[in-house]
Amino acid sequence: MVQEIDKRDRARLFHDRLAAALTTSGLSRAALARAVRVDRSTITQILAGDTARVPGGHIVAACAQTLDVSADWLLGLTDRPEQAGKLLESSLSISETGRATTLDDQIFEWQREAEGYKIRHVPATLPDMLKTNAMLQWEYAPITHKRPEAAIHAAAERLDWLRLTESDYEMALPIHELDSFARGEGYYAGLDPAIRTAQLDWMAEVYDRLYPGLRIFLFDARTVFSAPVTVFGPKMAVIYMGQHYLAFRDRDRVRAISRHFDGLVREASISARDIPGLLTRLKGQVA
16 A cells, blocks of 8 residues: 655655665756756756646656666655566576576575574475485486586585575475375385485484474375475575575565465475474385
8 A cells, every 4th residue: 555645745755766766866957957958946846746636657767767767756655766677677587507406506596595493495306405325326327418426416515505694594395295105106106125225214313303304294186285485584485496496575475485485385284393203104115
């Protein structure tokens, strides 16, 4: 809702913001007058603030365009000085990536940027930073652009960060992902049972060390669904598309994706406290 402002107050705010934008731009009054196509005396009069009137729309728009700010900001209709196009550009970005969702350098930079905030993550498979070396060797062997050794090093680096960070880390994934892993079905077909058993043991060990700073929730994909996403506190939210990240920094979209993750936690069939027992039971399904 836009707050009602007295016309004198609006005129005064316009004068103040125009002067601030002019100072920031480094332009002279004469240069602004030429760009706006008015006399210099007109700009001088506007900046003097002696009138309770705001200039005509064409002058406001021309000033905003020249000074690279939004007309709404000059008029006090928003507190964001960016032009709409620049605001959209800064709030949405698309970054190219590979197959991994947590071993990518860009993701790690975003994690460090969100230091101290809660990070929420829905992985594409099992959480990469919780995988054993043997698991990463098997998974990254077919990938030509990233050697398994590089993935192992990156996973260890991320896990060290997770041990030391002040950020809480929540993960949510579908129950069938762990079930399929334990049975060696679907994506995990052909994975040696010894690797699967060791992986479950390693996840249980790491979880025991890091809980409650690390919390995992499992949901039933028949009732709720999620694409791979990561929410970095209030700063940004990222959707993983396979070859690209779709990253949002604007408040409304970050909040919406945060609420989506919260919904996964509310609908979780297995809570964070029950994960150790589940991992023990899953070892009995390894064939």
